Amino acid sequence: AQSVTQPDIHITVSEGASLELRCNYSYGATPYLFWYVQSPGQGLQLLLKYFSGDTLVQGIKGFEAEFKRSQSSFNLRKPSVHWSDAAEYFCAVGALQGAQKLVFGQGTRLTINP
Amino acid sequence: DADVTQTPRNRITKTGKRIMLECSQTKGHDRMYWYRQDPGLGLRLIYYSFDVKDINKGEISDGYSVSRQAQAKFSLSLESAIPNQTALYFCATSDLVSGANVLTFGAGSRLTVL
Numbered sequence: 001a002q003s004v005t006q007p008d009i010h011i012t013v014s015e016g017a018s019l020e021l022r023c024n025y026s027y028g029a030t031p032y033l034f035w036y037v038q039s040p041g042q043g044l045q046l047l048l049k050y051f052s053g054d055t056l057v058q059g060i061k062g063f064e065a066e067f068k069r070s071q072s073s074f075n076l077r078k079p080s081v082h083w084s085d086a087a088e089y090f091c092a093v094g095a096l097q098g099a100q101k102l103v104f105g106q107g108t109r110l111t112i113n114p
Numbered sequence: 115d116a117d118v119t120q121t122p123r124n125r126i127t128k129t130g131k132r133i134m135l136e137c138s139q140t141k142g143h144d145r146m147y148w149y150r151q152d153p154g155l156g157l158r159l160i161y162y163s164f165d166v167k168d169i170n171k172g173e174i175s176d177g178y179s180v181s182r183q184a185q186a187k188f189s190l191s192l193e194s195a196i197p198n199q200t201a202l203y204f205c206a207t208s209d210l211v212s213g214a215n216v217l218t219f220g221a222g223s224r225l226t227v228l
Contacts, residue, residue: 043219
C-alpha cells in the first residue's frame with residue numbers, strides 16, 4: 001500500500017522569500033503524485049500532478065515540483081511567495097494499479113509574514 | 115455553480131442523532147468519494163463509488179454508510195453520531211486522466227457532534 005509523509009506540520013516564510021515544502025512517499029511501483037492546496041474555508045484545489053516524463057512539473061500560481069525517484073520525494077517549490085499563498089498544502093500519491101485511490105499526507109500549513 | 119456541491123456546509127448535532135451529508139456533481143464523473151479531514155491527519159478515505167452499483171469501503175468506514183442515488187449524487191450518513199466524528203468532510207469526484215485519478219473536491223461540510 002502507498003503512503004505519504006509531509007515532515008513539516010507548519011512553515012512560516014516571509015513574503016517574497018522562496019518556499020520548499022517536503023513530501024516523501026512510499027510505493028512499490030511508479031507513483032502518480034499530486035499537490036493540492038486548501039485555502040481557509042475552501043475545498044482542495046489541484047496545484048500540479050506528476051504522471052510520467054519530465055520530473056520537473058509546473059503547476060498553477062507559479063508552483064513547481066520535482067519528482068526524485070532515488071529519494072522517494074516530490075517537493076513543492078515556489079521562488080517568491082505572496083501573502084495569498086497562505087494555506088494548507090497536501091501531497092498525495094496514487095497507484096496505477098487496482099482501485100487507484102489517492103492517499104494523502106498530513107498536510108503542511110503555510111504562514112506568510114508580511 | 116460549483117462542479118461539486120456539498121450540503122449542508124455546517125452542521126451541529128447531538129450524540130446519537132442521524133445525520134446525512136449530501137453531495138452532487140455536474141462534472142459527469144462516474145467516480146465519487148467521501149473523505150474526512152482532521153487536523154494533523156490529512157484526508158482519510160471513508161467510502162468510494164466507481165459507478166451507481168459500486169460501493170466500496172475506505173480506510174475508516176466504521177460508523178458511516180453511503181448511498182449512490184444516481185451518477186451525480188453520493189450521500190454520506192452517520193446513523194448514530196458520536197463526538198469523535200466531529201470533522202470536516204469532503205466529497206470528491208474523479209475522472210481518469212492518462213490512467214490516473216484526478217480528484218475534484220467540494221467545499222466541505224463541517225460537522226460538529228456535541
